Amino acid sequence: MPSVDTLIQTIRTTGAGASCTPDLAKGPWEFDRVTGYGPGSSMGDVIPVGAPRQGALPEQYRLAANDELHARIRAAKETLGSRVVILGHFYQRDEVVQHADFLGDSFQLANAAQTVPEAETIVFCGVHFMAETADILAKPTQNVILPNLAAGCSMADMADLDSVEECWAQLEEIYGAEPDADGRVPVIPVTYMNSSAALKGFCGRHGGIVCTSSNAETVLEDAFARGQRVLFFPDQHLGRNTAKKMGVALEQMPMWNPRKPLGGSTSEQLQDARVILWHGFCSVHKRFNVGQIEAARAEFPGVRVIVHPECPMEVVDAADEAGSTDYIRKAVAAATEPTTFAIGTEINMVNRLAAEFPQHTIFCLDPVVCPCSTMYRIHPGYLAWVLEELVAGRSPNVIEVDEVTAADARLALERMLALRPKPMPGDPAPASTAHAPAPRSREGVADAVVASGGPVGSAAASDSVAGSTAAAPNVEV
Structure with a gap:
């Protein structure tokens, strides 16, 4: 099976097949100075003002052939040895994944990095919110690098801290802040892992929690036990699909559009709500x-x-x-x-x-070749560049979450880790010990990483997330 990049180049030269835009065949550095998410599934989404931009990639990396780039990456990795660990997301292009030490989803990878404490630098071949989560969980002595700063996430950008805080203020005017007779507060904020560190921090400060696509039902059950309603952001579809599966009626799931008064609902609709869904979505899965x-x-x-x-x-x-x-x-x-x-x-x-x-x-399912726009911004040229910069003693593109935000975000993550997830098909028996994704060989020839282990026990509730070395199971995105 050819890689997606090979398919795109074949479509460009032969016309055999279809891609969502011919710009996919260009090098991602051609879009580093252009406002937007770049070619691919999110190219039609509106990028926020002030979104991170990548500086110009040096010409030697833009002009180098793939074979040369791969050789330079391997040489730099050998020189750096255990001082660096490379994380590759499931959605990353094959040309980058082949150099990853770990392959997995965002939270698996952030936890996997903790199993190599000797690594001074974590190179996260994913998108911005993933690198932020890795930095939140990393040791103070470790740097997290995102090879291309323009690798953001359009869905994560659809809920920003100012808009969520304004929403929260309006909800407090409607609901008040006092718990009911059962001790449940009016509303619990739940953020999907695919969100900024700022929003994870918001949830930490307001008694909220983080969820992933595999433990969303478990997280919502916990939120309903502690609150009368849930404010779920940024992905409306994960929230709706999960709540519907749990028996919540669609009319009890109003949408909150931050550009409309009361999110576009009436006070009565919000009073009757059980899940308030943010007006966000993933452009990959919307296709x-x-x-x-x-x-x-x-x-x-x-x-x-x-x-x-x-x-x-x-x-x-x-x-x-x-x-x-x-x-x-x-x-x-x-x-x-x-x-x-x-x-x-x-x-x-x-x-x-x-x-x-x-x-x-x-x-x-979609016959049109249209990868994640922002994940596709990571290219072997950027990986070669950051690794050779590290060899030279420089650390470009470091992702840092301020300690106040990081501390609040850890609270929301700890609440998630304290929950016992529902077993999924193929999970090991409950007695199994949780573990991080299995590492790939340093040459990148090992099989793709298998799933993480059994459910987290009560120890997860008492251990600091930052100090944990075990990846939480069933917490994938």
């Missing part, structure tokens, strides 16, 4: 639709359709299953007979699964 599922079923009778819960509700309802990136990987790995899978998530991960499990027929 999937019911028509694609119908087409897959027509062409491949018996196809098994699995989608990510960031997909719209009607897509999740039409699929056979919905689950996190790790759930999807587990489901494919656990299939004992040759199976046809139609998968609704980012195409780099889907193609990697197809290559890893050739006994199955695996394809992306």
